[in-house]
Amino acid sequence: MASADLRDELTCSICLNIYTDPVTLPCGHSFCRTCIGDVLDTQEGSGAYKCPECRAESQERPALANARKLRNIAENIRSTHPEQQEAGIPCTYCIQSPVPAAKTCLHCEASLCENHLRVHSKSAEHVLTEPTTSLENRKCSVHKEILKYYCCEDATCICVSCSLAGEHRGHQVETLNEASEKKKVKLRNILQKLTSQREEAEKRVQSLEELRRQVQGKAAGVTERVTALIRDIRKQLEALEKRVLSEISRQEEQVSLRVSDLIRQLEIKKEELSRKMGDIEKLCDMTDPVTILQGRESDREDYCDTEENTQRHDIKVHDVGDLDVGLISVTLHSGLAGIVTGITKRRRVPEASDMLLDVNTASDMLLGINTAGRYVSVSGDLKTVSGSRINQRRPETPERFQDYPQVLSSRSFSSGRHYWEVEVSESGEWIVGMTYPSIERRGGQSVIGNNSKSWGLWKLNNKIYYMLHDSKSIRLPHSSSCHRLGIFLDYEAGRLSFYELCDPIRHLHTFTAAFTEPLHAGFWVFWGNSWVRI
Template sequence: MAVAHLKDELTCSICLNLYTDPVTLRCGHNFCRECIESVLDTQEGSEAYTCPQCRAESRERPVLQRNTTLCNIAERFLSQEECEVFCTYCVHIYVFASKSCLLCEASLCDLHLTVHSKSPQHVLIQPTKSFRNRKCSPHKKVLMYYCSEDAECLCVSCCLGEKHRGHQVQLLNEAYEQKKEKARTIKDNIIEEREEIEKGVQSLQEHLRHIPEKATGIVERVGVRLSDIRMQLDNLESKALKEISKQQEQVSLSVSDLIQQLELKKDNVSKKISTIEELCQTPDPLLYLQAHTGTIANMEGDSDRNIKAIEADDLAEDLIIQTLNTGVVNIISGVQKGYYVQEASGILLDVDTASNDVHVSDDLKTASSPNVNQARPETPERFEQSIVLSRKSFSKGRLYWDIEVSKEGLWRVGMTYPSIMRKGQSSNIGNNNKSWSLRRLREQYSIRHDQNEIPLACRPSSTKLRIYLDYTGGQLSFYELGNPMTHLHTYNATFTEALYPVLVVCDNGWIRVLN
């Protein structure tokens, strides 16, 4: 009963079928859009428009408002009802239908289907109770064609009409297959896009998981750097205090010596004063004059009037301030130039790995490309391309090494695993996932890893470079040692093997290790 009552509520009072695109009048009654528009058309020219159900009048043609909620309910009810479609001609018992005929607007079981007309006009489809939306509204004929230009389903009369004349029209099934194929292609593209998005999400999630670990590492390194700075400031303070103590002792000794000298002079002067006072007390003029001639005359010649000119030494505060300033500048300079990172000393080039078109200097510090075959014996370690490794590898800590490069020619510098191939194109530095490099060609820097070459915006301004490696932190950075030092690029990776410094030179280029 509940289902029957619901169906009554979803039935149009004009066509007595389930609502199709239901609309609402001002009075609140609902009708199929097509049904109420037909009624309103018949009322054109009359004094008023009336609701077919309650006869409510309106001077102007009512504005039809689509009832979205009712439409959704009707569609759901229809979809559930269509799951059980019975044969129209089996009136005494309920027999499930096998097909529905659009022309007859009837559903047929297998038995009645055998006697049904096979004429092309009798279009058979899957069982349905909704025949209205499968026929053309103006012509009441079965929709059998599709106009791709207007994206409309058409009946025979529509195809012959003025609106679609000359348009590309297909059979409904053909258009259906084409649209399905296109949809499949779009679906495949969307699936690929989704996979790319998923990869991006996974990559970001992986990056997100490593952020706390990297942050912890950075915190530790910041703590180490600040501890080093504090230690150096403490050392600078100790040095300044020692200098002050040293100056204090020296100045104190100097001033004490001057005081002793002046005390001696004071005693001498006091004696002279006593002598003169005794002479002045002599009552006999002859004796006074005789004594004055010798004693007083000697005192006048021995008198020292330069006492006021004596200046004592003082603490050299300006020298102490200069020491402090120099120390602070050195600390800051050390921070800017990687003072807290160990310098990779002892980097020498390994001739046994050098290709025959790379010349290695006698001090094993410079690699160049003289365009002369070096005729070295073939070994498993030797590269086929213009490459040479260092003898030393690094697998822990933070360190840097500096190089000087040529302005002309082509060169590449970086780090590589020892497991890199030695022959073929995949042995080129940056052409694999085992090496990371920086290149300069003419006035352009670029970085390369795993066959991915990326140009850098920074233009070359110096011939000296710094390569910084934080093995544990998974960072390989390149800097240009100009004024100021310029960061070029940083690779982030999880290193799994020891890393060797690697040089590539060709076209008269050269690189010299400065460490």
């Protein structure tokens, strides 16, 4: 097992055989000298040389360092594990034990190891090539001579006889080396174009993957907001249903009580009328005139209800009442209107009324830690900034605010309409605004609103608001009344508006300007208990 692991460590990743004359690139990866040389040759003219293993790039052709210890270990493995030697072309003359060939002689049609190569003929007709078993494609099929030239007109390799007396006589010919070098140049140009096309395709793939991630993230956010909105509407509708049904039940019970009371009164009256009717019927059944005439009770005025009393009883019946459908309708419609108003308030500001589902863009905005001053603390999620009495000892960079506790958002806006919300501390002092990236990072001109490159809403300890721009401050008539703000930016229209998200929503101020640079959200927080959260 250990031997196999060692063999793996000694295997060239290009030819997949044990290293032959290993060399090492500056990045630390090793290859056979011939293998890496061929790879670097193909990369020549592409603009950069890359390691086949780690893809480390260099503009200059990397220097190849001899790996002597690696070569010694590889040779030792070959000698001690002959059965594991890489498959290769054996020497034609080493009969007792196969020895890898170093070259093949096209004239002799034989492959030679290093030892036999030393005693081989050095004459010009003995052309040597890399070890190969395919000798037929190295010789002319017509004259059986070694191929030495390339016919440019017929695009084929030819021998001397083909050039002088054969069918290629008089054609433009080149040596094989010249022709192969020209072809290499063309191949490198093609390789360079293919490399550029592949890199462009890779960039497009990355862009599409990023777009897909953005769409997936946005879809998840929109789904969550829609679900929450519908769930909230459903709860409000259920509460409204209970309220309306309760009103209907109340009215039903009220009418029922009135009807019951009137029925009781009428039942008493029915008994009284029945008694009177009985008395009168007795008189009518008598035959004695004197008795009938002496029955004076029937002559009393109150014996029968007057027309006025009858009308009075009729009015009572009509005045019992019915369900107040108008009140029920008002309760229902006012409740529905309240729900609609609540949904409308989710849009926060009039300008953002067309962005109900995308109103909360704060999830896309993070604080740029590289701009944070030394006396501000930034949360791990890059959403909250708070004042700090302790020096955070951040490295000094050109983007960082040096003298004031400020930080900018990493995201900027250079077009379009955008809306986001922030939570702010009720106590302490803070500034919320927007600024160009070219704002000063040192001195008094670096404070948000104290220059022509930034606009801010400043809240003091006494809850007084000031609007800041170009070193000028405007006191607002409103005092701070809630801890949530909405900021709306219409870049093309040059409008930056601030709102207090209380009930009802209150417009604080709108700056107007012709914006000339991208705008970053900016935050200034005084040390102590001041904080702002996106």
